[in-house]
Amino acid sequence: MRRKVLIEVLIKTGNVVAAMTVGLIIGGLIMQAYGYDALHAYYSLLRHAIGNPLTDPYPLTSTLSLATPLIFTGLAFAVSVRSGLFNIGVENAVYLGALGVVLASGFLKADTPLVLVIGSLMGLSLSILFALVAASLKVFRGVHEVITTIMLNWVAYWLVEYVRVNVFPDLRDPSKTIPVPPSARIPLLVAGTELSVSIIIAIIASLTTYFVLWYTVFGYELRATGINLIAAKYAGIKTSRFMIYSFLLSAVLGGLAGVCEVAGRPPHYSITTGISNLVGLGFDGIAVSLIGLNHPIAVIFASILIGALNSGVRGMQIEARVPFELVRLIQGVIVVSLAMPGVLSTFRKYLSIRRGRMEVVS
Amino acid sequence: MVIVIAVLLVVAAVAIYTFLPTAPTTTPTTPTTPQLNKICIVYDIGGRGDLSFNDMAYLGGDRAARDFNLVLTELQSRSESDYLPNLRTLSRSGECVIIVGVGFLLTDAIAQVADEYPNQLFAIIDGYVDKPNVLSVLFKEHEGSAVVGALAAMIAGYYNKTTVGVVLGMEIPVLYKFEAGYYWGIRYGQEIFKEKTGREINVKILFTYTGAFNDPARGKTATEAMLGEGAIVVYNVAGATGLGIFEAVAEAGAREGRTMGPPFGIGVDADQDYIKPGFIIASMMKRVDVGVYTATKKALNYLIHKNETKFGGILELGIAEGGIAMSRVEDLETFLELGIQAGTIKPQDKETILNAVTSMRNSIPSWIWEEAYKLQETLKTNKSLEVMGIKFSDIEAMIPFTADTIANLRSSLGVG
Numbered sequence: 197m198r199r200k201v202l203i204e205v206l207i208k209t210g211n212v213v214a215a216m217t218v219g220l221i222i223g224g225l226i227m228q229a230y231g232y233d234a235l236h237a238y239y240s241l242l243r244h245a246i247g248n249p250l251t252d253p254y255p256l257t258s259t260l261s262l263a264t265p266l267i268f269t270g271l272a273f274a275v276s277v278r279s280g281l282f283n284i285g286v287e288n289a290v291y292l293g294a295l296g297v298v299l300a301s302g303f304l305k306a307d308t309p310l311v312l313v314i315g316s317l318m319g320l321s322l323s324i325l326f327a328l329v330a331a332s333l334k335v336f337r338g339v340h341e342v343i344t345t346i347m348l349n350w351v352a353y354w355l356v357e358y359v360r361v362n363v364f365p366d367l368r369d370p371s372k373t374i375p376v377p378p379s380a381r382i383p384l385l386v387a388g389t390e391l392s393v394s395i396i397i398a399i400i401a402s403l404t405t406y407f408v409l410w411y412t413v414f415g416y417e418l419r420a421t422g423i424n425l426i427a428a429k430y431a432g433i434k435t436s437r438f439m440i441y442s443f444l445l446s447a448v449l450g451g452l453a454g455v456c457e458v459a460g461r462p463p464h465y466s467i468t469t470g471i472s473n474l475v476g477l478g479f480d481g482i483a484v485s486l487i488g489l490n491h492p493i494a495v496i497f498a499s500i501l502i503g504a505l506n507s508g509v510r511g512m513q514i515e516a517r518v519p520f521e522l523v524r525l526i527q528g529v530i531v532v533s534l535a536m537p538g539v540l541s542t543f544r545k546y547l548s549i550r551r552g553r554m555e556v557v558s
Numbered sequence: 559m560v561i562v563i564a565v566l567l568v569v570a571a572v573a574i575y576t577f578l579p580t581a582p583t584t585t586p587t588t589p590t591t592p593q594l595n596k597i598c599i600v601y602d603i604g605g606r607g608d609l610s611f612n613d614m615a616y617l618g619g620d621r622a623a624r625d626f627n628l629v630l631t632e633l634q635s636r637s638e639s640d641y642l643p644n645l646r647t648l649s650r651s652g653e654c655v656i657i658v659g660v661g662f663l664l665t666d667a668i669a670q671v672a673d674e675y676p677n678q679l680f681a682i683i684d685g686y687v688d689k690p691n692v693l694s695v696l697f698k699e700h701e702g703s704a705v706v707g708a709l710a711a712m713i714a715g716y717y718n719k720t721t722v723g724v725v726l727g728m729e730i731p732v733l734y735k736f737e738a739g740y741y742w743g744i745r746y747g748q749e750i751f752k753e754k755t756g757r758e759i760n761v762k763i764l765f766t767y768t769g770a771f772n773d774p775a776r777g778k779t780a781t782e783a784m785l786g787e788g789a790i791v792v793y794n795v796a797g798a799t800g801l802g803i804f805e806a807v808a809e810a811g812a813r814e815g816r817t818m819g820p821p822f823g824i825g826v827d828a829d830q831d832y833i834k835p836g837f838i839i840a841s842m843m844k845r846v847d848v849g850v851y852t853a854t855k856k857a858l859n860y861l862i863h864k865n866e867t868k869f870g871g872i873l874e875l876g877i878a879e880g881g882i883a884m885s886r887v888e889d890l891e892t893f894l895e896l897g898i899q900a901g902t903i904k905p906q907d908k909e910t911i912l913n914a915v916t917s918m919r920n921s922i923p924s925w926i927w928e929e930a931y932k933l934q935e936t937l938k939t940n941k942s943l944e945v946m947g948i949k950f951s952d953i954e955a956m957i958p959f960t961a962d963t964i965a966n967l968r969s970s971l972g973v974g
Contacts, residue, residue, distance in 0.1 A: 244647065254650065258643045357769070361729065361961065370961045371663065371730040388674065390642055463642055463666040469728045470769045472603055472663075473638035506636060510647055513633050520605065520634035 208489060211537040216501075219533030223526035230522060237516035237526075244511030245504035255507060257391035261461075263496075263503030264391075265290070267398035268453035269481025270488060270495040271405050272446040277490045277542065278409060279442035280422035285330055285345030287478025288352035289323035289450025294458035294467055294474055295356050296322055296451070298373045301380065302364035311380035312459055320451040326352060327447035334443075335436040341443075349478075356471055371469040382460035394456035399496060401449060406492040418442060423545075453477055483531055486538030498534075505530060594861075597623050597854055598654035600644050601634045602661035604727075604771035608798035610827035611771075611846055613896055615660040615683065618850030625851075626858055628655060641667035649675040656681055656857035658850055662732050668692060679861060679869055681853035683846055684732045690870040693856060695849040698876030699732070700739030700953055701937050702842040703793075705884045706824050707743020708750060709840060709930040710791040713922060715751040715759040717820055723764035723784035725803050727771040727796035734959035736795045736826075736842075737765065741971040742953055743933075746945045750929050763973045764789055768799050777802030785810050785821055791839065793824040800826060801833070808834040818918045829885040829893040832903065835914035839922070840930075841885040848881050849873065878938040884930060887916055946971060 224234035247255035269286050276283035296319020300311045326348050333339040359373065366372045385391045409415035420428040421438040429435050457474060458467060467473065480502065488498035505527055512518045512526075599619050606612050616632065623630040631654070633644050645667055648657050658681045659668045665685035672680050672689045681693040688694075710722045724740055726733050744761055752758050764787060766780040777799035781792050785806060792807060794800030800823075807821045818836030825831060825841030832838075852873060859866040875881020883889075890912060897903040903911065919927065936943065941951040948970065956963050968974055 254646070258647075261643075262639060365961060367960060369665075369731065371728060390639070457639075461639060463670045464638065468638055468663070469730060472728075476637070506640075507643065509636070510633065510640070510644060514631055514647065514651070517631075520632075521607075524636070 208537070212487065212534065215533045215536050216530065219530035222533065223529045226526060226529070227518060227522065232518045232522070233516060237512045237518050240511035240515035241505075241508035242511075243508075243515070245508030253386060254389060257386050257389040259500065259503045259507040260395055261390040261392070261503070262506045263499040264395045264398050264460075265453045265457050265477045266480055266484045266499035266502055267395075267402055267496055268449050268456065269478050270484030270499055271402050271481075271492055272449035272453070272478075273481045273485040274488065274490040274492060274495055275405060275409070275418075275449065276442055276446045277485060278422045279418050279438055280425060281334075281439060281442055282342050283330070283345055283443065283446050284342055284478070284482075285327060285348055285443075286446055286450040286453075286481050287476075288326050288345070288349045289447045290454040290457070290474050290477050291349075291352045291356045291471055292322040292326060293319035293451030293454025294471075295319060295352075295359060295454070297376055297380075297455055297458050298359065298364055298467055301376050302374055307377040307379050309379050311377055312382070312455075315376075315380070315459070316452075316455045319455050320448055323447040323451035323454075324444055327443040328440075331440045331443035335439055353471060356467060360467055360469065366466060372464060372466040375465040376459050380459060381465055382456060384462070390462055392456070392460035394460040397452065397456060398499075401452060402492045402496050405445075405449070409492065414441075450478060450481075453481075483535050486535040486542065487531075489538050489541060501534065502531065592652040594653060594655055596629045596631045596653045596655065597850075598631045598633065598648045598657045599850070600641070600648065600657060600659050600664065601632070602641070602659075602663040603635050603637060604661060604797050605634045606632070607900065608771070609801065609833060609896065609900060609902065610794075610825070610830060611797050611844070612660055613900070614828050614844075614846035615658065615850050617896060618845075618847030619658065619854070621847065622851045622854040626854065628854075638663070642670065645671040646674070649678045652678075654678065655861060656854055658683065658853060659685070660846070660850075661685075662730050663728075679857045681850070681857070683849055686872065688870075690868075692870050693853050694870075694872045695853055696872060696874045697844050697846075697849070697881055698874065698954075699735045699842070699844055699882065700742075700957070701877045702844065702882040702884060702934075703736045703739030703795075704743035704746065704937065704950065704953075705930055705934045706793060706840060706842045707740040707745075708747030708933050709743075709884070709926065710740075710793065710824065711744040711747030711759070711761050712751050712926045712929065713820075713822065713839065714761050714790050715748070715755070715757065716923065716926060717790055719788060719790035719820070720759070721762045721764060721784075721787055721789040722791045722793075723766070723781070723789040724793040725777055725780045725784070725796050725800065726765065726767045727799050728769055729767045729961075731958055731960070733767075733795055734964040735957060736793075737964060738953050738956065738959065738967055740793055740795075741968065741973050742945065742948060742950065745948075745971055746933070746943065747930075749945055750933075754925060754929070763971075765968075765974065768796055770799050771797035773799050774802035774805070778806045781806035781823075782810075790820045791822045791824060793842075794826045794830070797827075800830075804830070804834040804838060808837045811837055818914065818921060825885065828896065829889045831885055831915050832890055832894055832897055832911045835911045836918045839918070843883050843885050843889065845875065845881050845883075849875060876938075877934055884934055887912070887919065890915060 227234040244255050245259050249256045272286040297315030300315030304311050330344040333344050334341050364374045366374050382392045382394050417433045418438045421435045484498045488494035509523045512523045597619050601612050619630050648654050656679045660683050662684040668680050668682050669687045672692045679691050683695045686694045748759050764784050768776040781803045792803050794803045804823045807823045822839035825838050827844045830841045860869040898905050943950050
């Protein structure tokens, strides 16, 4: 049994490595075609993503810091996929988690760690509230979650913008909300870098999620709902209830991403105009989750991989002088290749569920 | 099983890492002592390709690199979370004579990194950081905006139209200066128009914040809405978002079978008159290139030539300093190069574009142009011009604007 698991993991890891190699080769060919030195570019990517952690930890901390929010959003999306949902609402959970902390900073007007506690509770409540809207529509009215969550994303977006402009703007600089007070900020793990304690929270979150999903009855039933809805129902699992649970779990995980970003990332510690410091984190979580094959532990490594890419592209610009647009293109190619095994397996699973359902119905 | 994945990934990474540096001879060895020979430019999330603000910064950096024999290194930011690591990475390299942060959004990050690296020189465009190693480059956008505002009002009067607009990017205080100057200029232009023609006009002013500097589609939608309300001139204060404004006005003109406006757009930062020739009446040039160039020169004087003892402070560029001006046909030559380089225009089209712009300008009575340029000359020295009880110096006194003070000014100038 153990052997079988080991072989499966080896094959899956092999897939990721193969996909990455394919992505790197395609990216390299594109760079060469445009007249840039691909090997030099990849070398500088590595230098700025990892560097030599023994002599200079900065590049690695930068990678880990960029990976942190993605661990949360990747987890959030993985949970929803595990229960058979395609929950795009992770994005609004991020906004609302951050909003909670800003609201608490504004209402309490005090420089105490209490702001973070109350702010997180407010933020998570808000994101749960939004998730409940999508969940109820899904469960009681059968409205597809992709539609509702995409719309709710915009509701949350403009809600946050409203607060930034009208409720708690930073008076010295209206492009931001008021900052989180210093003592309510999540401390840095390494001084002089951007890496904060958030990453530890993220890793604890993913270990917890792994434990809950694989070692509890709750997790078993949630996954059963996702693997085959009809079989789960037949086995007596209250599938609607587990869909709601899944929405809530995603909302909490996504919300935590927002909390940790706004309370843990220097230098702003606030929400900036157009929510530009948070936009896209939820969507990036989809890619991370697919690369990590929707597995809570693998999501950590997938996030670090994407974090390394995001950090390393700096080197491609500075040292290999590859223009930003091309850098982004290469990054896209690599991410798409990385996600391919996940996309294929999710797609295959989806098809088999569909087929299973058809057979049961007919 | 978790551990296995981890180990494999680490092994793979290490394998690639140790293998790579030895393999290619093309990989240059990093010099042990960093050479101080770079101009480093960090862009905010707006980024290159806007044919205005950011591209102008490049233009200035490029010119300075050639004149002072330096290497230009550009670094664009993917998101807000890149600002700090981008600046830190460049500061740590010790190779940058100066690190120029292009755009207000980089202010906080520059302030922090300037503290961490007190020997590194920085410049921030459009932001203010009070540190001895940071030069804050500010522009008097309100001056130029007043000039194009007056032009817009007179053109509206000339075509018997009653509405003009402005499409803005993200809501940051810098843009309030554009707004304030533009609104004041429009009201002032009404006065000139009345004086010259004896006809009283009362222009309705529309404004929209699109929330982005890099989204032409949003700029286009906002402009189409304004044109629908009868706007004849729309001012671009939105970076690359503004490219959508020009598309919208050109399409509206083309629908009526015209090869030149009305309606017109007004360009910003760069001389953008060539982007849709015939449909961009003029541009409010904010010479970010002059700012970057001057900052680099100051850094070299301070750092290398030692003939300046102080670096930090405010460098404020207005009409009088050559940092702000309404475009003339003669300015176009320089900026056509930018478009040719970006691939948006072909070198052989240069002549056609110049002709189109010239004939567009000739379609407006020359007294309107003369009055607009006269206002520009006057504002160099005389700020006591007054309209609706507001002197131009009153506008200057309101800087820096907050959301509240700009809202007050909007209502006292009858906007919205």
